[in-house]
Amino acid sequence: MSDTNSLLEARGIGKAFLGITALDAVDFTLERGEIHALLGENGAGKSTLIKILTGVYSRDHGTMRLDGAEVTPASVAEAQGLGIGTVYQEVNLLENLTVAENLFLGRQPRRFGLIDRGEMRRRSKALLERYGLDIDVDALLSSYSVAVRQLVAIARAVDLSGKVLVLDEPTASLDAHEVEMLFVVLRRLREEGLGIIIITHFLNQVYAVADRVTVLRNGRLVGTRKLAELPRLELISMMLGRELQHITREHQAQEETIASTAEAPIRFSGYGKRGSVAPFDLDIRPGEVVGVAGLLGSGRTETAFLLFGIDRADSGTATVDNQQVALSSPEAAIANGFGFCPEERKTDGIIGDFSVADNIALAVQARQGWAKPISSREKAALAESFIKSLDIRPADANRQMKFLSGGNQQKAILARWLATGPRLLILDEPTRGIDIGAHAEILKMIEKLCADGMSLVVISSELEELTAIAHRVIVLSDRKHIAELKGDRVTADNIMQAIAAPGHTEAA
Amino acid sequence: MIHTRNLPFVTTLGIFVIAYALCVLQFPNMLSMRVIGNLLTDNAFLGIAAVGMTFVILSGGIDLSIGSVIAFTSVFVAVLVGSLGVHPLIAFAAVLVISTLFGSLMGAMIRYLGIPPFVVTLAGMFLARGAAYLISTESVPISHEMIDTIQGFYFRFPGGGRLTMLAMLMLLVFVVGAFVAARTRFGANVYAIGGSEQSAELMGVPVGSTTVGIYALSGFLSGLAGIAYTLYTSSGYSLATVGVELDAIAAVVIGGTLLTGGVGLVAGTFIGILIQGLIQTYIVFDGTLSSWWTKIVIGILLFVFIVLQRGIIWYSNRRLAESRLKEI
Known part of the structure; x- marks a missing residue:
């Protein structure tokens, strides 16, 4: 059954962590001389599969063949020795070493037992020339751009392994020109017969460089197709x-922004940050729910970070009530009446060891300055009123936050911001990881809040959820705001078509 | 052109030259080979230990046991040679084996039990100090023909002053240390682990054996420093060299090695030792200053260097950002 041209063949790969299945009977075949994209949303099992192929995890089920011979790499080093090299997105090379030291770490040319620096320099130069890089190999890696580092990492991996190259999100922090530079190299490596696996969120790039694609969802194989x-x-x-x-083909996904009669009190124009989100315009009116949709990595969370001042914009202006404001920090955003419930509730949102009351009082305290502490009686009254109005259970203001269920934690975070009386509340994935009952309550609460005149920006990957609550939906793709849907046009189908629309393929 | 990563070293060298020039302006006698010879001899044991500390800090770790291991070594050697009449060479070999094993044991605990170096070597510090007390609480004098020969051996500098055996030993340790750091795979692996242990592991660096090797080296050099200290004082005393590990850390940091690991030079530590010796010498020449001024000046220098290192990191990041903007 083994295809003669198959370079790497994995059959029926299964893996479970603590009884929870991460991968279920996944087949994956990499041909010689192809670029194969691996796609899937969060939790689809991409990284588990890659880690099994590269020796980080051991597999529970299935077989793996490289060049027709069965292999079971037990470590990264062993996989490298077999010919499978990996370039990770972040943990990559060592910035405190020179380019040459990085290329030859662990296999430095030696003379009389000592490292031969001259030889190392010559070989590094020769190696990088094949990638079109003419740089000072004795300079620190940290003195070069991410793109150059990425190429150095690829040069090392290919030189070390030489059969299979795995690239995990190689383009995440590159600009368009750098991405093209990288693709030229990848195409050349493909010509040389290497098998390349690339994981990325950018669909345009998948179509630009890959030959085939394998899609995973919830740990299962959805399919492998020719692009x-x-x-x-x-x-x-x-x-x-x-x-x-x-599917209505004549439907144009993009829509002109209709000038509204009411002047929006909160406006962002040309707002953006290089490498994060391309400049966008956004007007937010009182009592409006603006949905933000897009695939993972499309710039959803980055948009929220910009709006709330966690990331500083490097272009455009923000205006609140016709006054230009500088959202240089979350503190500044809070002072302007903004609030933000982050996606990673556990790590970014709650302080688990603090009581519910302390967690609720946090933003109020931040707003009035740390010099004026809230008295414990005020705090208790504050907590009491929100526990009642949001129906937080158990109704115990002194309980430690970590003992609450996900839905109740989310409500407490909402309470924290509501206590400051915000005019704009940004919710990133407000319903992720909470049960159905709490889910409905949160949605109801969102409706009630905007009826009271508050503005909301809701980011969600649940299209049905967005279409249920949002008056308008901004669609993101490849870190650009590509479309805005309003009124009747806010449907799940339209959002998907907007994401798929080829109109924005000429990204940068 | 000076690479940014060598800037701390160059700064240290500059500070040393300027400080020495200022001292000589005030006390012209300080510009003599005699002063330099004494400075090297007086700081020999500290310098040897500081080389080991350099490797530890380059890897992103810390070794607090050094002072205690020196005291243990000196008492152990003094009792073996002075009281029990063992030949010095056998005693030396024995303590070097013990201190090396002690260091590798600490390295293994750090790596395989995942305990932070600070905690492991703190325990090692108490253990070695306690063991030294256990052997003897008194100061044990030693005298042996061979030890007298070693102590009496020196080269005479052209302008007066002596290059003693101890000073030569320290210089040798620095030269070998610099070679190991710069020109061996072990040295490259130390820098790699100091840069990022996780990345180093993914790049195939044998992190386990390297970590054990680093602390074994530090243990070995502490033992050697203990022998040097015994020769220097002709005795062994369990209360001696308290806090020497902190002097060694100070020398390493003043020498331009980043406390977070991955950046630094063995030669920098040598300058760090010279600066400390220079301050002591200045105080001796002045005659009225309290010796605590050494600590005060070292404290100030440490602050200056930590701020300098932050500044360099900030500066190189900014330059990188600027060069990226230019590319576009």
Whole structure:
């Protein structure tokens, strides 16, 4: 059954962590001389599969063949020795070493037992020349741009392994020009017969460079397809696991921003940050819920970080009530009446060892300055009122936050911001990881809040949720705001078509 | 052109030259080979230990046991040679084996039990000090033909002053240490682990054996420093060299090695030792200053260097950002 051309063949790969299945009977075949994209949303099992292929994890089930011979790499070093090299997105090379030292770490040329620096320099130069890099190999790696570092990492991996190259999010922090530089190198390596696996969130790049794509969802294989024969919309529905009900081709996804009669009190124009989100315009009116949709890595959370001043914009202006404001820090955003419930509730939102009351009082305290502490009686009264109005259970203001369920923690974070009386509340994935009952309550609460005149920006990967609550939906792709849907147009199908729309493929 | 990563070293060298020039302006006699010879001899044991500390800090760790191991070594050697009449060479070999094993044991605990170096070597510090008390609480004098020969051996500098055996031993340790750091795979692995242990591991660096090797080296050099200290004082005393590990850390940091690991030079530590010796010498020449001024000046220097290192990191980040903007 083994195809003669197959370089790496994995059959029926299964892996469970503590009884929870992460990968279930996944097949994956990499041909010689192909670039194979691996796609899937968060938790699809991409990184588990990659880690099994590169020897970080051991597999529970299945077989793996390299060049027709069965292999079971037990460590990264062993996988490297077999010919499978990996370039990770962040943990990569050592910035405190020179380029040459990075290229030859662990295999330095030696003379009389001592490292031969001259030889190392010559070989590094020769190696990098093949990648079109003419740089000072004795300079520190940290003195070069991310793109150059990425190429150095690839040069090392290919030189070390030489059969399979795995690239985990190689383009996440590169600009368009650098991405093109990288792709030129990848295409050349493909010509040389290397098998390349690339993980990325950028669909444009998948179509630009890859030959085939394998999509995973919830630990299962959805399918492996040739990209030339796979329409973009179909790829997205493979990833999201949602069939399109009515595909109406004549529907144009992009929509002109209709000038509203009411002047928006909160406006962002040309707002953006290089490498994070391309400049966008956003007007937010009182009592409005603005949804933000897009695939993982499309710039959803980055948009929220910009709006709340966690990341500083490097272009554009923010205006509140016709006054230009500088959102240089969350503190400044809070002072302007903004609030933010982050996606990673456990790490970014709650302080688990603090009581519910302390967690609720946090933002109020921050707003009035640390010099004026809130008295414990005020704090108790504050907590009491929100526990009642939001129905936080158990109704015990002194309980430590970590003992509350996810839904109740989320409510407490909401309470924290509501206590400051914000005019704009940004919610990143407000319903992730909470049960269905709490889910409905949170949605109801969102509706009630905007009826009271508050503005909300809701980021969600649940399209049904967005379409249920949002008056308008901003669609993001490849870190750009590509479309805005309003009124009747706010449907799950339209959002998916907007994501798939080829109109924005000429990104930068 | 000076690479940014060598800037701390160059700064240290500059500070040393300027400080020495200022001292000589005030006390012209300080510019003599005699002063330099004494400075090297007086700081020999500290310098030897500081080389080991350099490797530890380069890897991102810390070794607090050094002072105690020196005291243990000196008492152990003094009792073996002075009281029991063992030949010095056998005693030396024995303590070097013990201190090396002690260091590798600490390295293994750090690596395989995942305990922070600070905690492991703190325990090692108490253990070695306690063991020294156990052997003897008194100051044990030693005298042996061979030890007298070693102590009496020196080269005469052209302008007067002596290059003693101890000073030569320290210089040798620095030269070998610098070679190991710069020109061996072990040295490259130390820098790699100091840069990022996780990345180093993913790049195939044998992190386990290297970590054990680093602390074994530090243990060995502490033992050697203990022997040097015994020769220097002709005795062994369990209360001696308290806090020497902190002097060694100070020398390493003043020498331009980043406390977070991954950046630094063995030669920098040598300058760090010279600066400390220079301050002591100045105080002796002045005659009225309290010796605590050594600590005060070292404290100030440490602050200056930590701020300098932050500044360099900030500066190189900014330059990188600027060069990236230019590319576009």
